[in-house]
Amino acid sequence: MATPLQPVLESPREVDVDELEAELSALWRSAAEGASGQGVVTRACALTLLVSVESEGAAWEVSDLIGDVTRQNPCRAIIMASEPAARPAGINAWVSAHCHLPVEGEKQVCSEQVAVVARGDSVRALPNVVLPLVVPGLPIYLWWRAPRFEPELYFEDILRVTDRVLIDSGRFPQPASDLPRLAEKAREAGIRMGFSDLNWVRMTPWRELIAQCFDPSELRPYLDRVKNVTIEFEKISPRRSAQEAQAWLLAGWLASRLKWDPAGPAAETAEGLWSFAFRSTEGVVEVRLVPREFAGGGEGMCFNITLEAAGHPPARFSLRRGAEGICVATECSVEGREPVSRIVRLEVLEEIEVVNDELKYLGRDRVFEATLDMVGRMAGL
Numbered sequence: 536m537a538t539p540l541q542p543v544l545e546s547p548r549e550v551d552v553d554e555l556e557a558e559l560s561a562l563w564r565s566a567a568e569g570a571s572g573q574g575v576v577t578r579a580c581a582l583t584l585l586v587s588v589e590s591e592g593a594a595w596e597v598s599d600l601i602g603d604v605t606r607q608n609p610c611r612a613i614i615m616a617s618e619p620a621a622r623p624a625g626i627n628a629w630v631s632a633h634c635h636l637p638v639e640g641e642k643q644v645c646s647e648q649v650a651v652v653a654r655g656d657s658v659r660a661l662p663n664v665v666l667p668l669v670v671p672g673l674p675i676y677l678w679w680r681a682p683r684f685e686p687e688l689y690f691e692d693i694l695r696v697t698d699r700v701l702i703d704s705g706r707f708p709q710p711a712s713d714l715p716r717l718a719e720k721a722r723e724a725g726i727r728m729g730f731s732d733l734n735w736v737r738m739t740p741w742r743e744l745i746a747q748c749f750d751p752s753e754l755r756p757y758l759d760r761v762k763n764v765t766i767e768f769e770k771i772s773p774r775r776s777a778q779e780a781q782a783w784l785l786a787g788w789l790a791s792r793l794k795w796d797p798a799g800p801a802a803e804t805a806e807g808l809w810s811f812a813f814r815s816t817e818g819v820v821e822v823r824l825v826p827r828e829f830a831g832g833g834e835g836m837c838f839n840i841t842l843e844a845a846g847h848p849p850a851r852f853s854l855r856r857g858a859e860g861i862c863v864a865t866e867c868s869v870e871g872r873e874p875v876s877r878i879v880r881l882e883v884l885e886e887i888e889v890v891n892d893e894l895k896y897l898g899r900d901r902v903f904e905a906t907l908d909m910v911g912r913m914a915g916l
Contacts, residue, residue: 547629552664558630559647577644579609582674586614589681591652597680598650602633603887605646608894611670615661616652624655626664662692674698674897682706683713684720697728701893705734705777714783718911721904729899733889738781740881742788748852748867757844763821767839770826774835782824787910795820797912811913836860
């Protein structure tokens with residue numbers, strides 16, 4: 536069996552903004568003429584992927600990733616770079632194609648890409664350039680690859696036609712305020728548009744491991760008796776804000792799934808520790824998000840979760856990842872019994888792998904949306 540060849544990016548060609556559609560047609564004629572000398576090329580498109588970035592440099596960075604997207608999710612990709620402070624004002628555009636040869640000897644499969652860079656006051660004209668390029672009748676995804684989700688007013692026309700927004704709370708500089716603001720945006724969007732978070736998807740193995748702690752029938756009752764939850768992340772690390780966002784999301788997930796209600800305002804200490812009180816069917820639950828130093832840490836790998844549950848006897852459940860970042864050690868400890876522990880290898884997905892998985896799923900992530908709503912409630916919004 537032949538090995539699939541790597542994607543080929545046809546060199547981006549700068550074009551006149553007013554001639555984008557005509558240039559895309561010319562791009563396909565050129566691709567067909569150059570396809571292995573056979574004149575055989577398949578144009579593939581299952582969705583429109585809009586990508587929002589903050590600079591031209593970021594546009595070319597994400598352009599290098601689009602080839603890996605189109606291999607699994609053939610699409611028309613439109614990269615939008617907004618530089619409102621740049622001068623002189625104006626808009627530049629480029630067209631190119633990402634082509635794959637699935638198996639040597641078969642037809643070449645290509646997806647098209649448009650890059651648009653708007654500067655100065657011209658950023659307001661982005662919707663007029665982009666919206667005519669959206670492929671009719673196909674899903675529209677917006678990959679918001681920026682530090683926080685704060686679209687300007689001119690972006691509303693683009694959001695109005697978007698089916699799902701992919702954000703990454705791992706890029707949020709201030710998760711404690713940025714996540715609740717995202718929750719507000721999601722509430723405002725209502726049923727019109729869904730949201731997904733790449734940072735939330737990265738935590739899927741952790742959520743599965745927590746759930747597995749309570750799989751044995753004799754341990755399941757402890758879910759309703761959880762009294763204390765502690766989530767620890769690295770205090771000093773390049774991934775400090777990404778881990779803090781994950782801690783907020785895990786706390787929101789537990790509260791929403793176990794039907795806890797916030798019992799008072801969140802409290803933050805000078806050291807960045809967050810404390811929340813919830814009401815459950817069994818009383819008050821305290822949740823703490825604790826930044827601290829770990830032995831051997833500093834790279835954003837160490838992460839601990841501990842759940843303490845009341846009962847006769849009481850129980851404690853813990854998940855710990857060390858500085859190597861590869862495995863999670865779990866332990867279920869019921870007072871008076873021998874602890875049960877195991878080591879689980881953690882699957883770590885790259886950014887583009889998560890994006891590809893999310894693009895395959897058109898439906899809304901209701902669990903994430905409920906979690907995000909709870910995060911907003913935790914912040915008092």
